Amino acid sequence: MTATVPGTVPAAGDAPVVLRLENIRKSFGDAHVLNGISFDIRQHEVVALLGPSGSGKSTLMKCVNLLEQVDDGQIWLGGTDITDPRADQDAIRSRIGVVFQQFNLFPHMSVIRNVTLAARKVHHWNKDRAEARALELLDRIGMRAKAGAYPDQLSGGQQQRVAIARALMTNPELLLLDEITSALDPMLVGEVLDMVSELKDQGTTILMATHEMSFAHDAADRIVLLRRGVIAENGTPREVMDESQDPETKEFFSHFRS
Ligand SMILES: Nc1ncnc2c1ncn2[C@@H]1O[C@H](COP(=O)(O)OP(=O)(O)O)[C@@H](O)[C@H]1O
Ligand SMILES: [Mg+2]
Numbered sequence: 001m002t003a004t005v006p007g008t009v010p011a012a013g014d015a016p017v018v019l020r021l022e023n024i025r026k027s028f029g030d031a032h033v034l035n036g037i038s039f040d041i042r043q044h045e046v047v048a049l050l051g052p053s054g055s056g057k058s059t060l061m062k063c064v065n066l067l068e069q070v071d072d073g074q075i076w077l078g079g080t081d082i083t084d085p086r087a088d089q090d091a092i093r094s095r096i097g098v099v100f101q102q103f104n105l106f107p108h109m110s111v112i113r114n115v116t117l118a119a120r121k122v123h124h125w126n127k128d129r130a131e132a133r134a135l136e137l138l139d140r141i142g143m144r145a146k147a148g149a150y151p152d153q154l155s156g157g158q159q160q161r162v163a164i165a166r167a168l169m170t171n172p173e174l175l176l177l178d179e180i181t182s183a184l185d186p187m188l189v190g191e192v193l194d195m196v197s198e199l200k201d202q203g204t205t206i207l208m209a210t211h212e213m214s215f216a217h218d219a220a221d222r223i224v225l226l227r228r229g230v231i232a233e234n235g236t237p238r239e240v241m242d243e244s245q246d247p248e249t250k251e252f253f254s255h256f257r258s
Contacts, residue, residue: 097167
């Protein structure tokens, strides 16, 4: 398959397309939230999904994670049309890691149980396999010593890093991060964004909704800007954030300049 979606940046080279959105539409009643969204994410790309509150970032990510059904259009994960009703939802979810803004960890479970839960219950891994993988991931983020701790014994930043580790359990092809630093104290944002940078360096393919504009500018390979249900911009951070001459785009980014 070749990239045919207008606006797709060829700079990501010939890496395979991990995620392809084709003309996605989604309404809630009369509210047309997504009005024909098309773009690709290639392997190893970090794409920042930007837009005002209510512009449909979370809805789009929920469609990719099958938490919402699209009204029209197709979503391809590799060669799988995940919008096909016959698709195996659990198998697809094991190929996509997800972290939300908050409430990611179960408060009554230890870190290790939180991290292993989905792998064991949904993907039917045995205990030894799940715990070995979880400890490997916790080790990688310097949190192995916290395996037996409970979420309320961790900072918000540590909790989000554990949530990211959990999302990586099944070695997913795509990581969806939906405003994962928005609920954090400002002083805890850095450690979580540093972890995202490390994942990028390791080649993880990431779609992240964020309001951290300087991080998006420096860390994202590409910016997709949503506005009124369509893609207003799709390009490099420089093209979209520094050089766009579109008045609404300029006005949007002007709110984030200090
Ligand atoms: N389950 C739902 N039912 C009705 N309206 C919804 C639902 N989910 C989202 N919306 C509406 O869709 C629009 C986009 O929301 P959302 O995707 O959360 O935007 P963002 O993440 O960009 O802030 C908003 O107007 C929101 O109120
Ligand atoms: Mg949102």
